[in-house]
Each structure stands twice: as C-alpha cells, then as structure tokens.
Amino acid sequence: MEICVLGSSSAGNCTLIKTKNTSILIDIGFYPGYIENSLSCIGIEPKNIDAVLITHEHTDHIRGAESFFRKYGVPFVMNKLTFQNSHLKLIPAIFENFQEFKIKEFKITPITIKHDSSNPVAYLIEGEKRIGVATDLGSTDFRLKSYFKDLDVYVFESNHDTEMLLNGGYPRFLKKRIFSDYGHLSNKQCGNTLKEISSGSEVFLAHMSENNNTPDKAKETAEKILGDDFNIHLTFPKKASEVVKV
Numbered sequence: 670m671e672i673c674v675l676g677s678s679s680a681g682n683c684t685l686i687k688t689k690n691t692s693i694l695i696d697i698g699f700y701p702g703y704i705e706n707s708l709s710c711i712g713i714e715p716k717n718i719d720a721v722l723i724t725h726e727h728t729d730h731i732r733g734a735e736s737f738f739r740k741y742g743v744p745f746v747m748n749k750l751t752f753q754n755s756h757l758k759l760i761p762a763i764f765e766n767f768q769e770f771k772i773k774e775f776k777i778t779p780i781t782i783k784h785d786s787s788n789p790v791a792y793l794i795e796g797e798k799r800i801g802v803a804t805d806l807g808s809t810d811f812r813l814k815s816y817f818k819d820l821d822v823y824v825f826e827s828n829h830d831t832e833m834l835l836n837g838g839y840p841r842f843l844k845k846r847i848f849s850d851y852g853h854l855s856n857k858q859c860g861n862t863l864k865e866i867s868s869g870s871e872v873f874l875a876h877m878s879e880n881n882n883t884p885d886k887a888k889e890t891a892e893k894i895l896g897d898d899f900n901i902h903l904t905f906p907k908k909a910s911e912v913v914k915v
Contacts, residue, residue: 670798672822672913675699675707677875678906681729682804684824684875686794687713691773694721695792695802695824696730699907701737707909716741720762720772722779723747725789725805726755735759746772748779750788766790767812780816783807785851791817798822798915804875807851809862818866821915824904825863827874827891828853829881837881853878856887860894869898871913879906 675683681698685708692713697704705715721743724730738745738759745761752761764770766781766788779790784805791803791813798821803813806826817823834844834855847853853876854862863872872895874887884903891901904910 670796670800670822670915672800672824672871672873672915673711674824674873674875674904674910675704676907676909677804677824677873677904678877678879679729680879680906681732682876683707684802684804684873685711685713686775686800686802688774688796691775691796692718693772693775693794694718696724696804697721697733697737698729698731700733701740703907704733704737710909711912715743718743720744720746722777722792723751723755723761724791724802725784725786726751727786727805730805731755731757746770748788748790751786751790754787778816780813782813783810783851785846785849793817793820800915801825806854807849808854809858814862814866820867820870822871822873822913823863823867824873824875825859826854826876827856827859827882827887828876829855829878830883830886830890831855831857833883833886834878834881839880847881856882856890857894859887860891863891863899864894867899871900871902871915873902873904873910873913875904877904877906
C-alpha cells in the first residue's frame with residue numbers, strides 16, 4: 670500500500686491511499702487542477718480514482734467535490750448528515766457510522782469523532798496493511814482509540830503548538846473553539862494519543878496550523894514523545910508529502 674497526503678491544513682485536505690489495483694482519496698478540499706497536478710507527479714490519472722471518501726462538510730474537506738465529480742464521475746461516499754449539510758450537488762453512496770463497507774480490496778470503517786460539524790468521521794482502511802486517517806479532532810475517545818489500535822500508518826492531526834496559540838493573535842472565541850473537545854488536537858495531544866495506542870508505525874502529522882504551529886515544532890514534539898519506533902512524516906498546506914510504501 671502507498672500513502673501520500675496531497676495537502677493538509679485549514680486551506681485544504683486530501684489524502685491518497687492506493688495499491689496496484691485500488692486508489693481512493695480521503696476528502697477533496699482542493700479544486701481539480703491542484704489534485705490533477707499532485708496526482709500526475711506520482712503517476713496517477715484522476716479518472717482512475719475508485720472513490721472519494723468525505724470526513725465532514727467543512728469547506729477545506731469538500732471544496733473541490735462538485736467540480737471533481739462533474740469532470741471525472743468518481744463515486745463519492747459519506748454519511749447522510751454530512752451530505753445534507755454539505756449542500757453538494759451530487760449523489761453519493763451513504764454509509765452508517767461504524768458500519769464496514771468495501772471499495773474493491775479495501776475494507777473501510779467510518780468512526781464517529783469529536784469535531785464541530787454535523788457528523789464527522791475518521792476512517793480505518795484495511796487492505797494489505799491497516800491505515801487510520803483522522804485530520805480534525807477536538808479530542809479522542811475510547812471508540813477511536815480501539816479502532817486505531819496498533820495500525821501500520823496514521824494520518825493524524827497535529828494542529829497547533831499550545832503556547833503559540835495562547836500567545837497568538839487569534840480572537841478569544843476562536844482560541845476557545847480550537848482548544849475545545851470539538852476543535853483541534855495540539856502537537857502534544859497528537860503525540861500522547863499515538864504513544865497510547867501504538868508501539869511503532871508510520872505517522873503523517875496532519876492539519877498543521879499555518880499561524881499557530883510550525884513543521885519543526887510539530888515534528889520535534891512528536892519525536893520527543895514517540896521515540897525511535899515511529900517514522901514521522903510532515904504534511905503541507907499546498908504541497909504533497911512524500912509517498913510512503915508499507
């Protein structure tokens with residue numbers, strides 16, 4: 670299996686997971702031109718994407734959905750509340766949270782998470798390896814931790830450095846939202862959660878704030894908490910990550 674985060678931040682989110690025979694995107698928070706260019710750099714035709722899975726309806730996760738659907742006709746998959754609140758003009762496949770479904774060789778489980786949207790999910794993708802994608806989390810609970818136990822790869826939120834957010838220029842209401850149980854995970858929360866549920870894996874640090882974090886701070890915090898048994902990979906707002914093969 671191969672994983673590449675095509676981009677991840679409040680500006681847009683999209684993750685590619687593929688094998689020789691199956692390719693899926695998790696979220697599509699960029700317009701088709703960016704997706705096309707990013708995929709072409711790693712030798713993939715957009716028309717060969719088998720499905721796009723949506724985590725929730727915030728714009729940075731669905732910005733390119735309608736135009737990508739019109740251009741390529743790729744199937745979209747999401748839960749009912751996310752679809753209703755997204756106001757997207759397409760017809761998706763609808764799932765129930767925690768109910769497994771398949772996309773070719775992938776077995777996929779959508780897991781309810783805490784974030785300030787209608788019915789957000791993380792995804793567990795199981796094929797040759799097991800991969801967890803959770804880019805927007807105010808906090809973690811026993812359900813997510815149980816499904817994400819001992820995975821091979823995590824695409825996991827490391828949104829902010831606590832001190833940078835506290836001392837930064839965001840208004841009080843926005844800081845309160847980010848710090849809440851339905852906001853976003855800090856670098857330390859990311860590291861501590863992964864340390865609790867895994868003894869070693871590939872980790873992509875996702876959804877890093879451009880104002881309240883830096884790649885160096887996020888990576889340094891993760892490496893300090895997780896140690897040598899984890900391989901840490903950075904993601905970027907408008908640039909694809911490295912491709913990791915597992």
